[in-house]
Amino acid sequence: xxxxxxxxxxxxxxxxxxxxxxxxxxxxxxxxxxxxxxxxxxxxxxxxxxxxxxxxxxxxxxxxxxxxxxxxxxxxxxxxxxxxxxxxxxxxxxxxxxxxxxxxxxxxxxxxxxxxxxxxxxxxxxxxxxxxxxxxxxxxxxxxxxxx
Numbered sequence: 299x300x301x302x303x304x305x306x307x308x309x310x311x312x313x314x315x316x317x318x319x320x321x322x323x324x325x326x327x328x329x330x331x332x333x334x335x336x337x338x339x340x341x342x343x344x345x346x347x348x349x350x351x352x353x354x355x356x357x358x359x360x361x362x363x364x365x366x367x368x369x370x371x372x373x374x375x376x377x378x379x380x381x382x383x384x385x386x387x388x389x390x391x392x393x394x395x396x397x398x399x400x401x402x403x404x405x406x407x408x409x410x411x412x413x414x415x416x417x418x419x420x421x422x423x424x425x426x427x428x429x430x431x432x433x434x435x436x437x438x439x440x441x442x443x444x445x446x
Contacts (some may be wrong), residue, residue: 348435351379358426362406394431401427
């Protein structure tokens with residue numbers, strides 16, 4: 299082979315390798331960026347659903363201290379949120395939603411609580427019906443944010 303052909307082939311091959319490496323680098327970067335966006339979106343969506351569940355259950359748990367369950371339709375929003383949580387969350391979080399709802403329903407069938415009883419229960423931290431759920435959610439969100 300002539301010297302000029304070898305030089306030309308070397309130049310062409312160098313251009314092909316350089317171009318291919320640029321394309322591969324761009325593809326891997328785009329893929330990593332897309333994955334990060336998907337994880338961030340999932341994180342925000344779960345955080346929003348958990349917040350809605352906490353707000354709704356907080357209302358119901360405070361209401362359960364002074365009233366009995368008048369109508370099952372008051373639980374409709376909580377059950378809707380629970381089922382939305384079931385779509386994406388871990389088994390631990392789903393189980394704590396069930397436990398939380400059971401605690402709220404149980405509290406609503408207990409006798410009306412007085413202010414003094416409420417103060418005593420707050421002092422001994424027996425009244426927080428959402429603690430397990432909050433802790434399970436925090437653990438799951440932390441694992442989503444920093445996957446193992």
